[in-house]
Amino acid sequence: MARSTPIDRVAHRAAAATPPHLRARVRGISDRAVAWVFIAPTIALLLAINIFPLLWTVYLSFTNYRANRPNREVEWVGTRNYERVLTDGDIWHTLQVTAHFVCWTLALQVLIGFTLAWLINRNFRGHGFWTTVIVLPMMLSPAVVGNFWTFLYQPQIGLFNYVVAFFSGVDPSSFSMIGSVHLAPWAIIIVDTWMWTPFVMLICLAGLRSIPEYLYEAAEVDRASPTRQFWTITVPMVLPFLMLAVLFRGIENFKMFDLVVELTSGGPGSVTELASINLKREAFEKWRTGYASAFAIVLFVTVFGLASIYVKALNRVKDR
Amino acid sequence: MRRMGLALLGSTALIGGLGSAAEAEELTLCWAAWDPANALVELSKDFTAETGVDMKFEFVPWPNFADRMLNELNSGGQLCDLMIGDSQWIGGGAENGHYVKLNDFFEAEGISMDDFAPATVYAYSTWPKGTPNYYALPAMGDANAWFYRRDWFERPELQEEFQAQYGRELAPPGTQLELLDIAEFFQGREIDGKTVYGAAIFTERGSEGITMGATGALYAWGFKYENEPGSYDMEGAVNSPEAVEALEFYKTLYECCTPPGYTDSYMQESLDAFKSGQVAMAMNWFAFFPGLYKDPVVGGDKIGFFVNPGQNVEASTLGGQGISVISYSDKQDLALDYIKWFAQPEVQQKWWSLGGYSCHNDVLNDPSFPDSQPFAADFLEAMGNVQDFWQEPTYAELLLAMQKRLHDYIVADQGTAQEALDLLIVDWTETFEDDGKL
């Protein structure tokens, strides 16, 4: 490892002989300076593109500013925007829609993802290859894929309807996944589950593989049934991993935008209008910048709050 | 040394050449991606030939057009030098300083707004409405109208059956309720071994589709936005009994007589449904009619056109756009040159012949105009009684509210027509209050 030239060695000996405060100068800049030089650009960029805008959003949320009316006088409206956001029935509706979407996608993805991981952990021949195949959808552009799913969901000509019709015998033109008020919320859940189940699966797989063999061996000695082993060893050991997966998916789906916009753009009516979609309408179509900023802050606080509580719970599970 | 000198000379020449190529003048025109845009590309070749100015185009499909272009304008972007923006944008374009005011330019170049059809000048150019303050030149006249399968309507067995069932001839409808009868008559019928449907109408949620479709019925029933023009007094106008009836009618039409899964359809879906032989009738903008008439499968003898039928009054929903110069462009003079060229009567004549709807009186008042195309007379009739949505600077907000209320009621089947319109007044009142108009 210690490859060094004689000159280096001389320099080192010289450095060693000098008092510490001088040594640093001989060696070049100090570690502390290096640390700051290395971190500063990142912090600066994040300040400029994350923190400053966030503070600006907070400021805007107390005004009646409209980005499409730059010439209009900006008035300070106090907490009126927040009052309006919190009492707006349409906002509550979008939050309900979001909650429905988040809960169901999490439930399905955890269930299917865990099952898949459990099956893959049987280590059959070729499991590596098939894992990679299963993982592919989640790496793709949600907008492009979401857009294509509108084609798969077309009544009559769409593959999805046709496959369902083939297996169930109903007429493929008799239902429209993204057109029907009852089916559309499920249409977006299906696509999200298709895309993101592999995510949960991968994390669960890591959890399963982290379980030391001796636990099972000990259980076997105690003659614990496989079912019992599953509930007393497998599930508790995988739980922290599973909860981490749920955290990530929960945050992501709470802010879900691209996939659903391209799929249903919130329709029919407003049955799939997620919070982000509504926010986009308020901010970039109606241009109610102040109001939209207040809504954005409310969303941010919600996610942040829920995530913090959840992380506490997660740490408790981990420590157990 | 000498070789090096030569090389140096060569590279200077090259750089010089590149420089002049980059300086070649260029204008970017932004519009929607649809049939007339292709015609405009064709037409603009003459401008390039005359002036040497290259024309670049940025065409955005309708469902994204308003969204993208208003975003571009509001961000002060320099993508477009010229914009053929939708009629409702004129208020915002003028008040927020996106569009260049054209009065001085018109005066200097001798372009008179009297040479253009009054309805189009009013709708596409003026702000505040009806005042002689011009922010655009009428570029493309348009209204929502209908077309039908003439070959199906003319089948004797269908005619006989229709006569027996409804006691009148199977012909283009004279009223909205007659239109519903015909749509019902065709719905689910087998024609040439295929199941066909009554009518393709607008139900799109994302941009403006369902509003543009439903106002076709609303206006025909006598819908008004205000009790007194300019008063913003909407109670009793927007939710009048006639308006409720019209909205219920549109929902009935949607539920009974559209193709399956027709929940989010606008121009392209309507064209698709008609061209693939799925529907007997379809609504769409006049802009598509030249292309439809030329269609190899359903065009020619097989297609007929009719104006939006009246009910209590004769009325059509206005489409169409004026052409404006963007104030953020650094090539405004060149852009004005384009408008000057475009306003010439000969150019306008060619515009019409290529498939664009000229608004110039020389074209429209030409005695041969009504017979120049099978839909030309209908176009004149429609433009005589057009009505437009709010053109307020807050139009996007007003439109989105209407989109939501209509889609919730008609497609998502929530609430009643009365409730939808009552809620709409609440939404609109809030918008006008925020804007200081109420």
Next chain:
Amino acid sequence: MSATAHSVIEPTARERRFAATLIVIYALVTMLPLVWIFMTSLKTPQDSISYPPKVVFGPTLEGYVNLFTTRTRQTPEYMASLPPPETWWDELVRSRNMVIAGPSKFGERFLNSVIIGFGSTFLTIFLGTLAAYAFSRFRVPLKDDLLFFILSTRMMPPVAVAIPIFLMYRQLGLSDTHLGMILLYTAVNLSLAVWLLKGFMDEIPREYEEAAMIDGYTRLQAFRKVVLPQATTGIAATAIFCLIFAWNEYAFALLLTSGTAQTAPPFIPTIIGEGGLDWPAVAAGATLFLLPVLVFTILLRKHLLRGITFGAVRK
């Protein structure tokens, strides 16, 4: 070994077969939409919307030709007056009674995606590697807070972030520019990159650098000549993650670009043909756009888990 025929955690052959069957079925079903995209890209527009959906069809490159060109419909008389077509794509378009009017915008948009994707990835990796090294090796005051702050920037919905960015870029003239998008994607990706790279750096024993520094390397030399070579794999994996994110990003691109710097994701869904979306062209665009990511995913498969969990799970 114990008396049992197999190890207690080793599954039996039958269990394996059962598991393999289910997994293969799931994998095939999950691939179906992707296969369908590819198949649709090779169909004619008529075949693509046929009922019932066609599984067997005569493949054509029409979708790809339509993706890269704009076309206008002409009268038969005009078509007859044209000289014979020079290329196969000319011929293909003319068989539909159309002529090519010019290139479409797809090439430009794709190029924008490449420029912005690689530009932001390069910048992210440059800044992220430096910051990650500092966080990994030095005592930085408020380190945990800073790291958490870097992560929390990902909790904002992109639409919410876009509101002030829109106003800021309008002021600075950065709207719809490549530079603006590169800076934005860099800022967003930095959180991922710093967390991931810090993990990779933590795994490189400090003793290596210390030994090098005892041998007379300065801190910077040790970083460059000892740490960086060791971290190459990690940096490459992180880079690919950043690239995929920038490549796939939709919300910012939709809201902050309109033409000059617009990337492919907001553009592909707006490809329209004559009447309706031109599905084969959309599918062709999607195929070309998704393909690089498929390749990258396969390259990345060993680091996938780490990337998607911000380094929280390392396998």
